Structures are given as C-alpha cells and as structure tokens.
Amino acid sequence: MFEVINQISRWAIPIILLLVPLAAFIKKVPVFETFVEGAEDGFTTAIKTIPYLVAMLVAVSVFRASGSMQLMADFFSPVLNKIGFPAEVLPHAIMRPLSGGAALGIAADIIKHHGPDSFIGKLVSTMQGTSDTTFYVLTLYFGSVGIRKYRYAVATGLSADITTLAASLFIAHAMF
Amino acid sequence: MVNYIWLGMIVISIIVAGAQGDIEVITKAAFEGADTAVKVSISLISIMTFWLGIMKLAEAAGLVQALARLVRPITAFLFPSIPKDHPALGAIVMNLSANVLGLSNAATPMGLIAMKELQKLNGNSKTASDAMCTFLAVNTSCITLVPTTIIGIRLMYGSQDPTSIVGTTIFATACGMTVAVTADRIFRKIYNWRGK
Structure with a gap:
C-alpha cells in the first residue's frame, strides 16, 4: 500500500509533464506559445x-x-x-x-x-x-x-x- | 481575527523580550522574518511560472474541464457557488491531489492558480468568498497519505518502524478534515446570516 503511493508520488509530475503537452498537441493547440502565454503571470503572482x-x-x-x-x-x-x-x-x-x-x-x-x-x-x-x-x-x-x-x-x-x-x-x- | 492575532503576537513578544532585558532579539528576528518571507516569495517565481504554463496547456487541451467534470459529485457538494466545469474546480482538484501525494512543489502553485480562478468569480473583491474559505478549510486539513519528511527524519534517527505513524496520521487528519468541512458550513451560515 505504502509502496504503491510512494511510486505514484514519484511518477505523478513526469506523467503530467508528458501527458498535458501531448494532449494539447493532439487537440492542435500551439503548445509552446500557449505554455509561454500562461507562464507569463508567474512572476507577478x-x-x-x-x-x-x-x-x-x-x-x-x-x-x-x-x-x-x-x-x-x-x-x-x-x-x-x-x-x-x-x-x-x-x-x-x-x-x-x-x-x-x-x-x-x-x-x-x-x-x-x-x-x-x-x-x-x-x-x-x-x-x-x-x-x-x-x-x-x-x-x-x-x-x-x-x-x-x-x-x-x-x-x-x-x-x-x-x-x-x-x-x-x-x-x-x-x-x- | 487575523488583526488581533497579528498584533497580539507582536505586542506580547516585545513585552516579553523587554522584561527579559533582551530587546535586541526583536530587531534581529523581525528582519530575519522579513528576509525569509522574501526568499519564499522569490522561490515561488520559478515553480509558479512552470505550473501556470502547464495549466494553460491543460486548459487549452480541455483536461482541466474534464477533471472538473469527473469530480463533480464531490465539488458540487463542497463548492455550490462555483459554476460546474469552471477551471477553478480543476485547479482545486489538482491542488488537493498534490497535497495528498505530498508534492509540495506542485501543491502550492496549483493552490494559487485555484485562488486566481476563485478571485475571478469573486469580482476581484478584497474580501474572501465562500468558496475561498471552503477551499482553504479543505486545503489546510487535507489528508497526506505519505508524510515523507517526517518518515525521513524518523529513519535518520534510527527508527525500527519509520512508517508506523502512517495509520495514526490518516486517522487524525480524517477527524480534522471532517471538522473543517462542518465548521466551514456552520460559520458560512452564521456569517451570511449576519450579512458579512
């Protein structure tokens, strides 16, 4: 049980980092531009x-x-x-x-x-x-x-x- | 309430330090505190920028909305004031999942993104909305399945069974979370009834 949760914790972010841009790309989203557009607010926040x-x-x-x-x-x-x-x-x-x-x-x-x-x-x-x-x-x-x-x-x-x-x-x- | 707590801490600290004839500590501690605060904020820039970029992509791909739809039964109960499929719900779910998994580098940015979305629904007011109060109640009392840091410390000091505290942790958090959700409901009713 504990080991399973630990593995999920380790894999969660790499999987998000893989799946999100990929899913956006399939939906014909300009991935690089969209990422930058969102990231723009990071500094002010x-x-x-x-x-x-x-x-x-x-x-x-x-x-x-x-x-x-x-x-x-x-x-x-x-x-x-x-x-x-x-x-x-x-x-x-x-x-x-x-x-x-x-x-x-x-x-x-x-x-x-x-x-x-x-x-x-x-x-x-x-x-x-x-x-x-x-x-x-x-x-x-x-x-x-x-x-x-x-x-x-x-x-x-x-x-x-x-x-x-x-x-x-x-x-x-x-x-x- | 936060006004009283803040002022109380400062006034008491200065009286105590003065009575002990050790007033210099105050000056030093005050600037140390300010320094830590700025460092925390600065370190937020990188992870905030990263996650805001990822979240924008997830939104454009329709993933945030899909996630919001998936957990609708729970969020409809907790956040009746948020329109269904609103991006705020997606960010809230991501924040709580990151909390449960103990991913602090993802939890805080997701939480701030959720607050941003909630603030849009709040008409950029300076007063917290019902949904914000509920979100923070759930967030601060949230279950952590893997208290990684403390397990690491237990291991470091030679514990025979470092994970023995996982069960007790889950029990205590479950109690805290139940009270948080209930108290939030009760306080919300009282406040809205008094028209605040």
Whole structure:
C-alpha cells in the first residue's frame, strides 16, 4: 500500500509533464506559445505574496525569538499534562500552524532526544504528519490574490487544527 | 481575527523580550522574518511560472474541464457557488491531489492558480468568498497519505518502524478534515446570516 503511493508520488509530475503537452498537441493547440502565454503571470503572482508573507513571518519570527512561545508552552503545560499531553510537544503544537520550518525543527529535536520509537517521538511524528501550516497557507493564498478580509477562514482553520491535535493525542494513546 | 492575532503576537513578544532585558532579539528576528518571507516569495517565481504554463496547456487541451467534470459529485457538494466545469474546480482538484501525494512543489502553485480562478468569480473583491474559505478549510486539513519528511527524519534517527505513524496520521487528519468541512458550513451560515 505504502509502496504503491510512494511510486505514484514519484511518477505523478513526469506523467503530467508528458501527458498535458501531448494532449494539447493532439487537440492542435500551439503548445509552446500557449505554455509561454500562461507562464507569463508567474512572476507577478509570486511577487504579489511578498507584503503578506513579510507581515506574517515577522510576527512569527519575533514571537519565537523573544521566548514568548516558550512562555506560552510553560503556562499551559500543567493543565495539558493532566489530559495525557506531554509538555515537550506543546511548542510543536503552537508553532505548527505558524511556520512549517520551525515546527519541523522542533519535531526533529524531540525525535532526536526521545527516540523515534518512543511514545513522545511517535506522537510528535503523527502531529507533524497531520496538520498544516494554517496561518502561513491562509496568508500566502489570500495574499496572492489581494484578499485582506479573511472572514471566518481563520476560525475554521483553528477548529480543524485543534481537532487534529486532539485526535492525534487520542490515537497515539490508543495505538502506541 | 487575523488583526488581533497579528498584533497580539507582536505586542506580547516585545513585552516579553523587554522584561527579559533582551530587546535586541526583536530587531534581529523581525528582519530575519522579513528576509525569509522574501526568499519564499522569490522561490515561488520559478515553480509558479512552470505550473501556470502547464495549466494553460491543460486548459487549452480541455483536461482541466474534464477533471472538473469527473469530480463533480464531490465539488458540487463542497463548492455550490462555483459554476460546474469552471477551471477553478480543476485547479482545486489538482491542488488537493498534490497535497495528498505530498508534492509540495506542485501543491502550492496549483493552490494559487485555484485562488486566481476563485478571485475571478469573486469580482476581484478584497474580501474572501465562500468558496475561498471552503477551499482553504479543505486545503489546510487535507489528508497526506505519505508524510515523507517526517518518515525521513524518523529513519535518520534510527527508527525500527519509520512508517508506523502512517495509520495514526490518516486517522487524525480524517477527524480534522471532517471538522473543517462542518465548521466551514456552520460559520458560512452564521456569517451570511449576519450579512458579512
């Protein structure tokens, strides 16, 4: 099962790269011109995300560097310990929606210290595999089209993140 | 909400750093953050350009529309406001497939292409549309069948069974995705009822 999915992942992009131009050619589309015409927007789309990402990543960066994140983790850990949530993985839970790179760094550190097959190691692996960098994705996606009012998107993302966290904790206790 | 979170993070950080007598960290971290952001955006140029070219070809060949038709039962439920066979649906499906397979180099550009299409339907407004909120809810809670990065890290630190977390990952994501779709529905009703 796992091997099959892995193979699909490896082949997906080469196959798209083969099939799409070929199908277009059969339909008598001028392939080179059409590709260039579409690709023209690439630069502006990417550059448009700069102000939004700068705003977001500056806040995330100072939050982490100032020690506020650690303080928040220390504050909540006594309560969370009671429900079987190890304090060591809390920084990961806080960082995960904000920064993919920072969360991965924390996860790698925990795995290194506690061992990949320990309960904490498996829990943090599950947490890393499940959730996404919600805030980062919202900023990037909305930013690329100039959306400034996110309406309820943040609330939805946070509810999903909290659920995933609770579900990871539950299933880790059940399985490991 | 994003205004409060953003301001809160900055204000708290400066108070904490100031109280610890370590205020220089703020200046350094702020510019480091800005630097990372610009680097991320710059690195997007190449993959965005590539995928926008491929997507234009796929559209001209009728493949995007065909893909949109194929998944209509699901997308009609999730995105009632998008006209059927609209290119946005094709891009959304491509983005979610790339997410499931863990292809981050394809997932982000496809997602941005989907947002572009959704923004056309949104009349270039500065406010998110219903469909955008649903798309981001599904996108950020999306199932990853192969969490490649973390499996690699587990392997690196000598795990006996690096893939043992795949099952738990799928279970937890499935829970998150269910809540994301449900919460999106509920919030959409509340917001539209309040006329926002």
